Amino acid sequence: MAERSTAAVDVAxxxxxEPLTAKADQSTADGxxxxxxxDTDSSESExxxxxxxxxxxxxxxxxxxxxGHKLARRYRLEECVTRLDxxxxxxxxxxxxxxxxxxxxxxxxxxxARSVLAAxxxxxxxxxxxxxxxxxxxxxxxxxxxxxxxLPDATELTALLAAGPLEVHEAYxxxxxxxxxxxxxxxxxxxxxxxxxxxxxxxSSGQWRIRGLAVNAALRGISSDTPQRTDTExxxxxxxxxxxxxxxYEDDAYGLSGLPKGVGLIAPxxxxxxxxxxxxxxAMRALVNxxxxxxxxxxxxxxxEELVKAVGExxxxxxxxxxxxxxxxxxxxxYQQGNYGRPSSHPGATQxxxxxxxPLQTRTGKALKWAVSALLIAALGLGSWQLADxxxxxxxxxxxxxxxxxxxxxKSGENAKPVKPITIQGAEEYVAKGSAQAAGDVAKTYDxxxxxxxxxxxxxxxxxxxxxxxxxxxxxxxxxxxxxxxxASIGLRFGGNHTTVSLYATDxxxxxxxxxxxxxxxTLTTSGTxxxxxxxxxxxxxxxxxxxxALPYAPGxxxxxxxxxxxxxDVKFTG
Numbered sequence: 104m105a106e107r108s109t110a111a112v113d114v115a116x117x118x119x120x121e122p123l124t125a126k127a128d129q130s131t132a133d134g135x136x137x138x139x140x141x142d143t144d145s146s147e148s149e150x151x152x153x154x155x156x157x158x159x160x161x162x163x164x165x166x167x168x169x170x171g172h173k174l175a176r177r178y179r180l181e182e183c184v185t186r187l188d189x190x191x192x193x194x195x196x197x198x199x200x201x202x203x204x205x206x207x208x209x210x211x212x213x214x215x216a217r218s219v220l221a222a223x224x225x226x227x228x229x230x231x232x233x234x235x236x237x238x239x240x241x242x243x244x245x246x247x248x249x250x251x252x253x254l255p256d257a258t259e260l261t262a263l264l265a266a267g268p269l270e271v272h273e274a275y276x277x278x279x280x281x282x283x284x285x286x287x288x289x290x291x292x293x294x295x296x297x298x299x300x301x302x303x304x305x306x307s308s309g310q311w312r313i314r315g316l317a318v319n320a321a322l323r324g325i326s327s328d329t330p331q332r333t334d335t336e337x338x339x340x341x342x343x344x345x346x347x348x349x350x351x352y353e354d355d356a357y358g359l360s361g362l363p364k365g366v367g368l369i370a371p372x373x374x375x376x377x378x379x380x381x382x383x384x385x386a387m388r389a390l391v392n393x394x395x396x397x398x399x400x401x402x403x404x405x406x407x408e409e410l411v412k413a414v415g416e417x418x419x420x421x422x423x424x425x426x427x428x429x430x431x432x433x434x435x436x437x438y439q440q441g442n443y444g445r446p447s448s449h450p451g452a453t454q455x456x457x458x459x460x461x462p463l464q465t466r467t468g469k470a471l472k473w474a475v476s477a478l479l480i481a482a483l484g485l486g487s488w489q490l491a492d493x494x495x496x497x498x499x500x501x502x503x504x505x506x507x508x509x510x511x512x513x514k515s516g517e518n519a520k521p522v523k524p525i526t527i528q529g530a531e532e533y534v535a536k537g538s539a540q541a542a543g544d545v546a547k548t549y550d551x552x553x554x555x556x557x558x559x560x561x562x563x564x565x566x567x568x569x570x571x572x573x574x575x576x577x578x579x580x581x582x583x584x585x586x587x588x589x590x591a592s593i594g595l596r597f598g599g600n601h602t603t604v605s606l607y608a609t610d611x612x613x614x615x616x617x618x619x620x621x622x623x624x625x626t627l628t629t630s631g632t633x634x635x636x637x638x639x640x641x642x643x644x645x646x647x648x649x650x651x652x653a654l655p656y657a658p659g660x661x662x663x664x665x666x667x668x669x670x671x672x673d674v675k676f677t678g
Contacts, residue, residue, distance in 0.1 A: 168208065173198075174248055175241065178206055189213050190322050194253060203253040204238060207322060208246060215324050216247045222321035223249045229291055232563045233284035233664075235304075235314035249318055257304040257312065260341065261357055264300060264348055271379045274345040275420040277303070278338060278385065280311040282414060283664060285334050286407035288316060294330035296320050298337035300344060300357045310563055331406040338410060339389025346371040346378050351390055381417050388413060522590075525676040528583040531612045532557075533648055535574050545578050548674045556596050558662060558670035559654060565667025566601050566653040577650035579612045580674065585643045587678045588624055593634040596670035599655035603628045606636050608644035621648060628653065641678075649674060 168191070172180045178195045185192035190209035197204045209216055223240035230236075239250035260277070263269060269277070281303060285295065295302070295316055302319075304312045320326070327333045343351040350359040351368060362369060368390060372383040384401060389410055391403035404410040527549040532542040540559045547555035559576045562568070568575055591606055606624035609616050624647070627636045651669055659665040 168193075174206065174246070175243070178204065178248075178250060180206065188323065189215075195250075197250075203255060205251045205253045207249045207251075207318065209248075209322070211242055211245045211247050213247070215321055216242070218321040218324075219247060219249060219318065222317040225293055226317040229288060229293060229316070231284065231287055233280065233310075233312055234288070234316045235312060237318065251314075251318070254304060254306065254312065256307040260300040260303040260305070260345070263305065264344055265358055268348045268375065269345040270423065271382065272420050272422045274342060274379070274382055275414075276309070277305075277311050277345055278342045278382070278410075279414050280664075281313060281341065282338055282407050282410040284311075284313055285338065286411050289331055289334070289407055293317050294320070294327070294334055295337070296325055296327050296330060296333050297323075298334060298341060300341065300359075303341060306563075308564065335389050335404055335407055335410055338407065339386050339404075342382060342386040343371055343390065346382055346386065347374045349374055351386075379420070382420075385410075385413055385417065522677050525582055525586050525588070525678050527580050527674070527676070529581040529612070530578050532614075533577045533579045533650070534614045535618060537573050540576050548578060548671045549580070551673075553594060553672045556670040556672040558596070559651070559668045561657075561659075561663035561666030561668045562654065563666055566655055567603075568652050568654065574618070575650050575652040576654075576669075577648055578671070578674075579609060579646055579648045580676070581612055582645050582647065582676065585645045586676070587641050587643050588638055588647060588676060589641050590625075590635065590637045590677050591647070591649065592673070592675045592677075593636065593649060593671060594673035595629075595632045595634060596672055597655050597657040597668065598632045599630055599657065601628055601630050601653055602634060602651065602655055602669055603653035604634050604636060605650045605652065606638070607648040607650055608642045609646045609648050612646055618648075618650070630655070647676065 168180060168183075170180055170182065174180070174195075177197060177199050179198055180193045180195050182194045183191055184194055190207060190213065193206045193208065195204050195206045196202070207219070209219065213219075220240050220242060223237045226234070227237035227240070235254065236252045237249060238252065239248075241248055241250075268274075281298070285298070288294070293316055295313065297315065297320060298313070302313060302315050304314060306312060340351050343349070344357075344359055348359060350356045350361045353361045353364045355361045362374075368387070370383050370387050372378040372380060385404075388401050388404045404413050530545040530549065532539050532545050541557050544555075544557040548557050557578065562573070588606070588608070593604060595602060603626065605626040607618065607621035608624055609621045622642060622644075624638045624642050625636045627634050649671070654667045654669045657665065657668050
């Protein structure tokens with residue numbers, strides 16, 4: 104599970120502190136091996152479409168490497184997916200972590216080698232999981248290489264559009280998530296400048312991710328005087344393509360047909376029937392350029408931030424209801440036992456179907472009836488014998504038990520202690536790995552006000568959290584003194600599939616205490632908004648850790664985007 108945290112990248116180049124505006128080439132593979140080698144001329148023609156780029160510098164031949172070559176004794180090259188303009192892109196294997204990765208390679212003396220390293224550093228420091236992450240950037244042995252995530256379960260938008268326009272909810276999710284991600288990137292001074300269908304991926308969980316932020320623009324030597332306008336128009340072109348399966352320019356591109364020549368920019372709902380009116384207008388507002396005007400005279404969106412605001416002002420588009428397929432009608436067969444292979448006595452005549460005997464009137468039915476009767480008689484006899492034996496044993500035990508006194512019964516009743524609430528004296532967030540979630544809000548979980556809460560950040564994958572990135576999130580509570588814990592009631596803000604929470608007894612409120620050294624009290628998995636965790640056995644402790652290892656999917660709010668997350672409103676302990 105990838106947390107929204109800052110990634111550290113080892114970069115040989117310490118220059119390039121200025122924000123980098125970058126434009127990615129569609130043929131550079133950042134996570135999905137779907138594009139094979141292409142010649143430079145064809146890719147250049149695609150770059151010129153709405154790129155606003157610069158003239159390419161002198162070309163340097165890409166390094167001659169082969170499958171099986173290792174970089175830094177760690178990254179083994181497997182398959183070359185792109186080789187053009189002096190650099191190559193590979194699918195590789197990180198033998199240290201045993202995972203697939205992507206690698207961009209170019210000679211250290213390439214005119215763009217330094218800018219590629221600077222772009223990789225800038226992209227990695229963003230640390231936004233909505234972008235394909237840069238994992239490493241190195242210059243060694245006359246080579247510069249950038250290592251990035253490889254997403255085997257993701258599909259390019261190019262491949263999705265090959266099957267037809269997207270369903271309206273899918274198009275809405277795409278423009279919403281992509282515009283939010285690019286707005287966050289531009290706030291950090293980063294641009295994409297080549298948001299093509301090949302640069303946008305949909306994962307198996309339905310999340311949209313963007314590849315090639317900054318790095319691929321540096322590889323291609325592309326820049327722009329108006330990076331925000333360029334990226335916004337590119338998002339509008341993507342939305343246009345998802346609605347119509349057409350590219351909103353005259354030239355064909357990315358496997359899509361262009362618009363008829365000489366007619367200009369046509370609204371999506373005029374290109375294809377049944378297009379959502381609101382999304383059609385949104386695409387036109389993002390694509391407004393060079394004298395084109397949007398429908399209804401709405402102001403154009405010139406930055407990703409304005410596009411995010413425009414999406415937010417639209418009525419929310421809900422996913423389609425799942426289709427219910429009725430089971431087929433039962434068809435009674437006309438096959439009768441014993442008729443196979445026998446000719447009809449009167450060819451062409453319809454043979455009457457004989458009425459079968461009642462089930463228990465056949466030979467098999469009668470045998471079954473006698474067998475069941477015998478079993479019932481045997482069971483009745485065995486049950487009567489066991490009942491008589493139990494009554495005799497009970498009589499003996501009653502005789503022995505009559506010697507107990509009333510005082511003994513009174514003493515046993517006194518041993519049952521009533522359940523009592525335990526007052527929480529303080530709390531701190533427990534951080535096992537990575538950064539804190541909302542450390543300043545932990546007191547809101549025991550202030551008696553269910554409208555206030557502590558919240559986790561939003562995670563892309565779930566509901567189970569990945570120990571390699573973030574093993575869990577939680578809070579340690581101070582009970583003032585050692586108390587006997589029997590149960591805990593935890594109020595949750597988000598329901599759904601699913602939340603897993605555990606209680607641990609620990610010796611302090613410090614996050615330096617490892618989870619393995621704590622004593623587990625109990626665990627519960629729920630899809631509701633209240634988790635009542637009971638202790639497997641009563642434990643005496645002053646400090647209790649409430650630890651979440653699975654979070655449900657929840658929509659975006661003012662604190663975080665949509666994703667797997669949870670918030671705690673109230674925590675109560677009983678002894």
